[in-house]
Amino acid sequence: MMMSKHVPIPTEWQADFLLKQYSLSHRLGYSLSGVVLVFLPIFTILDATLVSYADGELIWKHILFRLPAVILAITFLLLHHKKDPGFWAYPLLLTLNLSIVGMMAAMFVLHYSEQGGRLLYITQGLTLVIITVATATVYGVRDLALIYGLPLTAVIAFIVFSGSPFPDNPIHLTFIPAAIGIGVVIATMLYQEHQRTFIASQQLEHSALTDALTGLPNRRSMQTDLQAEWSRAKREEQYFAVLMADLDRFKAVNDQHGHEVGDEVLTILATRFTNTLRGGDRVARWGGEEFLLLIPSATEESAMAVAEKVRRAVAEPPFATSAGNLAVTLSLGVALHRQTESIDEVISRADKALYRAKQEGRNRAVLAGD
Known part of the structure; x- marks a missing residue:
């Protein structure tokens, strides 16, 4: 998949672009928080009925892993509805994305030593989350370096140092790096599209307010x-x-x-x-x-x-x-x-x-x- 050439933001527009990105953080965070609060209870019910019905302790661990994402989502919605004008939206969105990937990474580590359907189920969930959070990034790969980097570094460290045996059929583990690659492409394309849209908007506004011949305001x-x-x-x-x-x-x-x-x-x-x-x-x-x-x-x-x-x-x-x-x-x-x-x-x-x-x-x- 080919991506269009990166177009840098002119220096005189960078402050406006920063404000535009903070506004985007509000919208993305609001949508992602709604998704989290709708789907995490659904997946918790699925855990209880399809995966971990016989293991109450395991269900509570899954709930505990999901709790940070739920708390962050609720916090985001409360701040959004209070119309707080501060620049909290971007760091909170970044933390929310990180908590979602961290949640699935923790479940992956919890079930890594198991063979069969449960690990496959968690791996598929981790793959889906990796791709999903890429659509809720503001600065593309720069955001993903943190969102992917911390949880997946912890997963790799666990696999290396825990001594747990490698799965007999590890083919499903290839889903994870493939999802990371897809996520990087998605986040990069979205960020470049944000830049192109902003530049086009600024150019249109500039042309509407500028005399074409002299370059002075009109x-x-x-x-x-x-x-x-x-x-x-x-x-x-x-x-x-x-x-x-x-x-x-x-x-x-x-x-x-x-x-x-x-x-x-x-x-x-x-x-x-x-x-x-x-x-x-x-x-x-x-x-x-x-x-x-x-x-x-x-x-x-x-x-x-x-x-x-x-x-x-x-x-x-x-x-x-x-x-x-x-x-x-x-x-x-x-x-x-x-x-x-x-x-x-x-x-x-x-x-x-x-x-x-x-x-x-x-x-x-x-x-x-x-």
Whole structure:
């Protein structure tokens, strides 16, 4: 069976992937706990009626072996229904899986010296469990190294050091390594599928919130940022500034040099924005050659200082394009948010200030008034 090539998670998405895996741990642990609490009582009844009916002590040993898995399953369900937000789900799921394999490994050791149907029955149960827990792993082989490693190392140590005779017909023991191989394949494929699904989801979200040409956030993305900043400013009684920026005479660039050169200008402009702005400042392509800059925790003076810094960074040096060096300038309208106004109102004031900057000769930043 061929497995697809491993696709690593990009560094900038690893924190989100970690949260996604913890969410997956909740779902897998919830399902596995339900399976444990349904099927372990059934198998205990089967033990009593089909296998160990005449041996009450043996039945109690089987119940004792199953008790840790039952306790862990109940614990998982209780924590899940309490909606505990902590990162307990993954380690608890790992421990639950380990207890299930450990339960069957302990029964295997208990019945190893026996010949006949009982050992075959337990071996089949161990084989089934080995494959089943592989479907409830979060990190594939990394999880299985613990889930399989500890119980099966103990089983091998028992066989080697106990002096118990090897079964006369050991063919059924080959089920165990075969099940381990199948489990490794299943866990690896599921983990890789989790990665591919996550990456595809992130790429889709990124493309929905990113301008394809410039790589900057798009209008939809900035609207989300504006809403979050507006809520924060209102809650903390602070201010933020909105800067509307528009390239001067950009239509002439497209008409004279073509739209491909115009696209080069927009791409270079985006780079100059990101290289000039401070860490907390944000910029998005608002539409066409118009860009919106969001400056958190601003004053009129600091917002104008950012606007002037951006304007100078665009004006010098010239833009190096396939049509040669082009002199490009930018006009900006600056509006400081007021506590009583909406997002649309502050954007409207920034737009009016931008219009004034164009009227007053372009290549300048104008502060919005009333």
